[in-house]
Amino acid sequence: MSELAIPPNVGHESLAAEPAARTARAGRRRKLRFGLSMRVLVLNTAFVMIAATMIYVPAISIYRSYWLHNRLSAAYTAALVLEAAPSAMTPPELSRQLLDSVGARVIVLNMKGTKRILASSDLPPAVDAVYDLRTQSLGDVPLEAIETLFAPSGRVITVLGAAPMGGDAVAITMDEAPLKRGMEAYSRRLLIMTLVMSAIVAILATIAINIMVLRPVRRLTDNITEFGADPENAARIIEPSGSEHEIGQAEAALAVMQESLVRELNQKKHLAALGLAVAKINHDMRNMLSSAQLLSDRLANVTDPLAQRIAPKLVATLDRAIRFCQATMTYGRAxxxxxxxxxxxxxxxxxxxxxxxxxxxxxxxxxxxxxxxxxxxxxxxxxxxxxxxxxxxxxxxxxxxxxxxxxxxxxxxxxxxxxxxxxxxxxxxxxxxxxxxxxxxxxxxxxxxxxxxxxxxxxxxxxxxxxxxxxxxxxxxxxxxxxxxxxxxxxxxxxxxxxxxxxxxxxxxxxxxxxxxxxxxxxxxxxxxxxxxxxxxx
Ligand SMILES: Nc1ncnc2c1ncn2[C@@H]1O[C@H](COP(=O)(O)OP(=O)(O)OP(=O)(O)O)[C@@H](O)[C@H]1O
Ligand SMILES: [Mg+2]
Missing domain, CATH: 3.30.565.10 (Histidine kinase-like ATPase, C-terminal domain)
Incomplete structure (x- = not known):
């Protein structure tokens, strides 16, 4: 994913040639992309694996149940063949073939109180475990499956199941090894399938999150950084995507905030320029008013009654104007x-x-x-x-x-x-x-x-x-x-x-x-x- 974030034609030399700010921004962007994308990918994979693990135990239990029921059905068929035999004595060759087809060493069919037994010549010395599928509870199924998976090899088990067509029960005694091998092969297939599935789901989810969340967030972050570098530039105000979701709303709110900031800053610039202009005007105005004050002082000597009445007011007004100019200049600003x-x-x-x-x-x-x-x-x-x-x-x-x-x-x-x-x-x-x-x-x-x-x-x-x-x-x-x-x-x-x-x-x-x-x-x-x-x- 990190390669996705770095354009292939951007080498270290070209990065070094760019201005420092841009290089820093590119570095931050790379880090951000790598970090979030990878985290999302890893998390998605982990979640799919957890989900797969949760379905593994039921799946393997069902597999084992089917496997055993298949064997019981085959045993039952074999028992029917025995029933159909013309005499109670079954040829040894047929017995062996029937037992081989079921994969059992002994088959017992209990029918209306009568037991029919089909046994091979190499009877096991002992049976390691007996599983009665008729009395099995729901909780036993996964436990027995796990037991089979972790059991030592070479065990001989007896499995009992219901006999169809009025029979009481069918029991088979067999080696556990073929069942175990089947379950292990099934587990391997399940693992491969899970890995492929989680990879596909994780990649799809990462792409979706990249498009829907990370890319817009990156756009926001980039805009904030660029705007921060030149906050008076109205061209850097983000253009909201117009989406209704939270990021779209954040973009709209950011645009409003940036617009008012640009206005405020330009206003401040305007005022700063005005302050400078006022200071300059004040300076010259004070000089002009001082000259006017000198001239107005001479009015006091004129004997004309109108001039006598106006002169003090004129002097007072000029005095006030000069003091104001002076005070503004002292502060240097407006x-x-x-x-x-x-x-x-x-x-x-x-x-x-x-x-x-x-x-x-x-x-x-x-x-x-x-x-x-x-x-x-x-x-x-x-x-x-x-x-x-x-x-x-x-x-x-x-x-x-x-x-x-x-x-x-x-x-x-x-x-x-x-x-x-x-x-x-x-x-x-x-x-x-x-x-x-x-x-x-x-x-x-x-x-x-x-x-x-x-x-x-x-x-x-x-x-x-x-x-x-x-x-x-x-x-x-x-x-x-x-x-x-x-x-x-x-x-x-x-x-x-x-x-x-x-x-x-x-x-x-x-x-x-x-x-x-x-x-x-x-x-x-x-x-x-x-x-x-x-x-x-x-
Ligand atoms: N007595 C008033 N009657 C009607 N409108 C008024 C009155 N006083 C202020 N205004 C309105 O408020 C505005 C702002 O007044 P303000 O004194 O801040 O600026 P100005 O008079 O336009 O310019 P100056 O900076 O030269 O005073 C005026 O342009 C006017 O529209
Ligand atoms: Mg006014």
């Missing part, structure tokens, strides 16, 4: 710095975000800041500003591209409140228990809702909304805004979700509503940045 939470009033930050996005709306959209005057949040203000700006920009873009829902003015609303979340096992009187609500132990959260009166997010887009690069026909959109916002909120130990669509009867507009949930007191462990870029679903 991963945000861990947040530095502190308590601050939310309302002014929302106001700042609205001012930043306001010019985009060109006065066509009303921004409503519903954050309570005194509501404080504990977060990184820089990062929360970026989250709010991303959500507000999305609202503006949605309203500009599709307009507001019928019967609703174009409006973006930011509302906020504190709520006591479900009990989270923190000890009563701990930080969460002392939330602004003064409620008993439980996890207090700040909820910030950014809603608009635009078209809302279609059901088909909901599942992929927070996946990197998902954007719905939005010119200039990169599909990263929500991923960035969600990453930043998660780094605070919070979450960014899209509320279910409002019902038609609700008092709220049917547009999109994004909900930011922030813990009132973010735990240190929760404030660890972990970018969704690294595991964003596709």
């Amino acid at each position: 991963v945000d710095e861990p947040p530095k939470p502190r308590r601050f009033l939310l309302r002014p930050l929302v106001e700042e975000a609205i001012e930043s996005v306001g010019p985009l709306a060109a006065g066509h959209i009303e921004f409503v800041n519903d954050a309570p005057e005194r509501l404080e949040v504990c977060a990184d203000p820089e990062q929360m500003f970026r989250v709010l700006v991303n959500l507000l920009r999305n609202g503006v873009e949605a309203l500009q591209s599709a307009g507001s829902a019928p019967g609703w003015p174009a409006e973006i609303r930011i509302a906020a409140r504190e709520r006591l979340g479900p009990y989270d096992g923190r000890p009563a009187g701990g930080p969460a228990a002392k939330g602004a609500t003064g409620a008993p132990a439980g996890r207090a959260e700040t909820i910030i809702e950014v809603s608009d009166s635009g078209p809302g997010v279609p059901d088909s887009a909901r599942a992929k909304l927070f996946a990197a690069f998902f954007t719905a026909d939005r010119a200039g959109g990169t599909g990263l805004g929500l991923v960035i916002a969600s990453d930043l909120v998660r780094a605070h130990g919070g979450s960014l979700t899209l509320a279910p669509p409002a019902t038609a009867s609700a008092a709220e507009p049917p547009g999109a509503k994004f909900i930011i949930t922030l813990p009132l007191h973010p735990a240190a462990s929760e404030a660890t940045a972990s970018s969704r870029f690294e595991n964003a679903p596709l």
Whole structure:
């Protein structure tokens, strides 16, 4: 079988000439084929031999029974000949011929109380064993057969059987040697037949198992190895055979897994390239922004009242942009710095975000800041500003591209409140228990809702909304805004979700509503940045 596995034209030299990986693969394949095929062959042969052994004892017992019954029939015929003889005296020549034809030394026929004896001149001194076939039980048959096989040679036995036609019994005394020889010859024939049969069955079974099991398994293994060597190559994804059996199902499952792996890896490559590009852009952008900041500083000296009003905002915005570029460059990748939470009033930050996005709306959209005057949040203000700006920009873009829902003015609303979340096992009187609500132990959260009166997010887009690069026909959109916002909120130990669509009867507009949930007191462990870029679903 091992020869089957090694192509005859592949010598050691040509193997050595191949790349190392391929040689190793070929070696592993040879070993695999040899091992499994040979094992299957040996096992099959062993099983057939066991089956043959199990039928051997009954077969040889039946052979012996037939043999003895044949002799008894022949003896009976001989006895009939005796009956037909004209006188009680049988010629010695006829007696000898009759005994020879039966292969017996003595024949006794017991008929209606009368015994007829036919004996040869060389009577045995003693009989070694007597077998009465009339009283033989089923269990005696194989035992007597085995006894005959292993008996010492030269035994003389007497066999008794039923006499037909009203006779009581026929008994023959004979040498056991011819019976023994017959049984041994029969055993030899049986052994040869068994060997031939087991070889044929084992080869057929091995071929079948090779085709049905080993070959598909080998194909799977080879594919896994080849795919593992180049997991980004979609051409190496296994092509499922479409079979319904377990290996076919394994192939289909492997294909699905490989497809998603290829996608993930290509996505990661894409993101790595993007990260590099962002780092480069950041570098140059920071330089340009620094120049712009120098120029804007000079605006502060202009006496024009408009310039006086705009200059500080311009300087602050440029400052923020430069800090962001700097932070990204420090990390060298598109991963945000861990947040530095502190308590601050939310309302002014929302106001700042609205001012930043306001010019985009060109006065066509009303921004409503519903954050309570005194509501404080504990977060990184820089990062929360970026989250709010991303959500507000999305609202503006949605309203500009599709307009507001019928019967609703174009409006973006930011509302906020504190709520006591479900009990989270923190000890009563701990930080969460002392939330602004003064409620008993439980996890207090700040909820910030950014809603608009635009078209809302279609059901088909909901599942992929927070996946990197998902954007719905939005010119200039990169599909990263929500991923960035969600990453930043998660780094605070919070979450960014899209509320279910409002019902038609609700008092709220049917547009999109994004909900930011922030813990009132973010735990240190929760404030660890972990970018969704690294595991964003596709
Ligand atoms: N308020 C909203 N109303 C309707 N659809 C929205 C809204 N916010 C987000 N979306 C949908 O979610 C998609 C993803 O938004 P995301 O901010 O991640 O990317 P983007 O706005 O397309 O591009 P950018 O990276 O420039 O922000 C959008 O393309 C849009 O289809
Ligand atoms: Mg966006």
